[in-house]
Amino acid sequence: xxxxxxxxxxxxxxxxxxxxxxxxxxxxxxxxxxxxxxxxxxxxxxxxxxxxxxxxxxxxxxxxxxxxxxxxx
Amino acid sequence: xxxxxxxxxxxxxxxxxxxxxxxxxxxxxxxxxxxxxxxxxxxxxxxxxxxxxxxxxxxxxxxxxxxxxxxxxxxxxxxxxxxxxxxxxxxxxxxxxxxxxxxxxxxxxxxxxxxxxxxxxxxxxxxxxxxxxxxxxxxxxxxxxxxxxxxxxxxxxxxxxxxxxxxxxxxxxxxxxxxxxxxxxxxxxxxxxxxxxxxxxxxxxxxxxxxxxxxxxxxxxxxxxxxxxxxxxxxxxxxxxxxxxxxxxxxxxxxxxxxxxxxxxxxxxxxxxxxxxxxxxxxxxxxxxxxxxxxxxxxxxxxxxxxxxxxxxxxxxxxxxxxxxxxxxxxxxxxxxxxxxxxxxxxxxxxxxxxxxxxxxxxxxxxxxxxxxxxxxxxxxxxxxxxxxxxxxxxxxxxxxxxxxxxxxxxxxxxxxxxxxxxxxxxxxxxxxxxxxxxxxxxxxxxxxxxxxxxxxxxxxxxxxxxxxxxxxxxxxxxxxxxxxxxxxxxxxxxxxxxxxxxxxxxxxxxxxxxxxxxxxxxxxxxxxxxxxxxxxxxxxxxxxxxxxxxxxxxxxxxxx
Numbered sequence: 001x002x003x004x005x006x007x008x009x010x011x012x013x014x015x016x017x018x019x020x021x022x023x024x025x026x027x028x029x030x031x032x033x034x035x036x037x038x039x040x041x042x043x044x045x046x047x048x049x050x051x052x053x054x055x056x057x058x059x060x061x062x063x064x065x066x067x068x069x070x071x072x073x
Numbered sequence: 074x075x076x077x078x079x080x081x082x083x084x085x086x087x088x089x090x091x092x093x094x095x096x097x098x099x100x101x102x103x104x105x106x107x108x109x110x111x112x113x114x115x116x117x118x119x120x121x122x123x124x125x126x127x128x129x130x131x132x133x134x135x136x137x138x139x140x141x142x143x144x145x146x147x148x149x150x151x152x153x154x155x156x157x158x159x160x161x162x163x164x165x166x167x168x169x170x171x172x173x174x175x176x177x178x179x180x181x182x183x184x185x186x187x188x189x190x191x192x193x194x195x196x197x198x199x200x201x202x203x204x205x206x207x208x209x210x211x212x213x214x215x216x217x218x219x220x221x222x223x224x225x226x227x228x229x230x231x232x233x234x235x236x237x238x239x240x241x242x243x244x245x246x247x248x249x250x251x252x253x254x255x256x257x258x259x260x261x262x263x264x265x266x267x268x269x270x271x272x273x274x275x276x277x278x279x280x281x282x283x284x285x286x287x288x289x290x291x292x293x294x295x296x297x298x299x300x301x302x303x304x305x306x307x308x309x310x311x312x313x314x315x316x317x318x319x320x321x322x323x324x325x326x327x328x329x330x331x332x333x334x335x336x337x338x339x340x341x342x343x344x345x346x347x348x349x350x351x352x353x354x355x356x357x358x359x360x361x362x363x364x365x366x367x368x369x370x371x372x373x374x375x376x377x378x379x380x381x382x383x384x385x386x387x388x389x390x391x392x393x394x395x396x397x398x399x400x401x402x403x404x405x406x407x408x409x410x411x412x413x414x415x416x417x418x419x420x421x422x423x424x425x426x427x428x429x430x431x432x433x434x435x436x437x438x439x440x441x442x443x444x445x446x447x448x449x450x451x452x453x454x455x456x457x458x459x460x461x462x463x464x465x466x467x468x469x470x471x472x473x474x475x476x477x478x479x480x481x482x483x484x485x486x487x488x489x490x491x492x493x494x495x496x497x498x499x500x501x502x503x504x505x506x507x508x509x510x511x512x513x514x515x516x517x518x519x520x521x522x523x524x525x526x527x528x529x530x531x532x533x534x535x536x537x538x539x540x541x542x543x544x545x546x547x548x549x550x551x552x553x554x555x556x557x558x559x560x561x562x563x564x565x566x567x568x569x570x571x572x573x574x575x576x577x578x579x580x581x582x583x584x585x586x587x588x589x590x591x592x593x594x595x596x597x598x599x600x601x602x603x604x605x606x607x608x609x610x611x612x613x614x615x616x617x618x619x620x621x622x623x624x625x626x627x628x629x630x631x632x633x634x
Contacts, residue, residue, distance in 0.1 A: 054616070
């Protein structure tokens with residue numbers, strides 16, 4: 001489901017391939033960015049990271065406890 | 074078929090010679106009820122004396138009643154002092170005077186010696202850039218047949234401009250675009266010109282209206298199942314008439330009726346310095362921008378963001394000829410040959426006439442027995458580095474004239490419309506299609522300069538024929554299949570990114586370009602698309618701006634500012 005107009009609290013990545021997580025306001029716990037493709041995970045992680053850095057709100061779609069898409073507002 | 078190797082039009086279809094006076098900017102010359110006056114205190118006695126001796130009065134060439142700058146000398150505060158930011162083109166300094174044609178040269182020679190006069194010259198009469206074919210009498214069938222199969226210029230490239238490609242795209246029939254044809258007369262009641270008929274916007278139509286009717290038919294004839302099909306039938310058609318207005322006045326008036334992205338078509342040419350033929354010869358006739366006042370009017374329109382399309386003329390002339398570097402008698406000292414690419418340009422798209430394929434309408438040669446070689450220069454067409462593109466110069470099927478279908482004149486059609494007159498509407502219609510597509514996509518509309526550039530870089534190339542080598546440039550024939558995608562691909566500068574959006578699947582990232590819409594980071598390489606999206610996200614999040622190179626689907630490049 002979509003979680004709209006939220007702050008990004010944290011973004012966490014490791015050096016492992018397609019391993020990135022985020023905490024979104026009002027959404028419980030760390031949510032992994034779904035490991036569909038190398039660049040796709042990087043794009044979503046970049047979006048969430050820059051949104052957090054500049055205080056932008058986001059919409060995130062969480063499916064099966066994984067972030068599959070994101071919009072920076 | 075009788076072909077007249079000259080203008081051959083009845084008198085009401087050609088202009089009269091025009092006397093043009095350009096006053097010095099700092100003289101602040103204007104016209105009051107009492108005659109000539111200066112807003113800056115300049116001496117006008119000599120000017121008034123010359124006019125009085127010729128029983129003539131001065132009139133603004135670009136006057137208020139045609140949307141011009143109007144009289145200002147009576148009111149110095151109005152600012153006809155040559156420095157007004159309201160008149161950056163100096164149009165308030167252009168005048169004409171009601172002097173009999175046989176006295177114009179003598180009066181111009183006296184005017185040029187007046188203290189406040191920068192230039193005074195006589196323009197030969199303007200004429201239609203067509204090769205006239207007599208209209209046979211005939212009886213029309215009860216219902217006009219569908220004539221589309223005779224309009225080969227609509228076909229796929231290279232024979233035609235590939236109109237079907239444009240028509241299949243949203244806006245590609247010229248939606249939301251207005252095209253004003255500047256010439257003499259139009260049959261506003263023609264059966265195939267009903268739907269987007271905006272009428273005469275400036276001046277009054279001549280009763281001899283075949284030429285304008287033929288031009289309108291090429292650009293915008295209705296798609297109604299009978300007759301011909303216009304290239305851009307959803308474009309609004311308008312007219313500005315030289316029948317009652319000086320040419321420069323009619324051009325500026327048209328520009329004042331239009332907005333950026335609209336199109337003006339100039340269906341005229343006039344005798345240039347190499348024009349030594351008899352009264353029925355078009356030898357040496359050239360595009361009108363060579364004369365300073367017409368150049369100024371075109372520049373005014375182009376600076377408003379209007380595309381101006383201009384017939385190159387049927388003068389059999391090389392516009393790169395050194396003769397065109399010499400100013401006409403009485404031209405201002407600042408004048409420079411506009412046909413020379415290194416000189417200031419009017420910005421207009423200049424169109425030459427190209428040959429149709431052999432066998433078109435069962436014919437293989439022009440009346441001068443020059444063989445049809447597809448896309449080779451028509452013998453009569455002017456050529457040169459300044460010519461941007463070509464259209465069909467023979468065998469154009471369209472409305473008017475009655476040579477293909479006679480009977481009631483509101484149902485007349487021809488398949489022999491010709492000249493740079495028939496070529497220019499083809500390019501005009503193609504550009505109207507492009508502008509319609511761009512409007513539908515919310516993309517920036519073409520300027521006249523960009524239209525020139527794209528017409529030169531796309532299309533079906535000019536070919537050579539005996540004694541008419543492709544080096545005698547008339548440019549490419551437009552291909553909408555090439556032109557539209559090229560026009561859609563453009564830089565948008567200093568723009569915000571409003572949103573960014575990404576999926577976790579590969580190369581699935583979009584950014585919303587402010588005022589334009591969603592565009593996908595161009596897929597093709599994962600890291601490349603990722604880099605573009607990375608910058609989009611940074612620009613969006615920081616609230617800064619970028620230059621983006623986009624089309625209607627993708628962001629290809631981005632520069633973070």
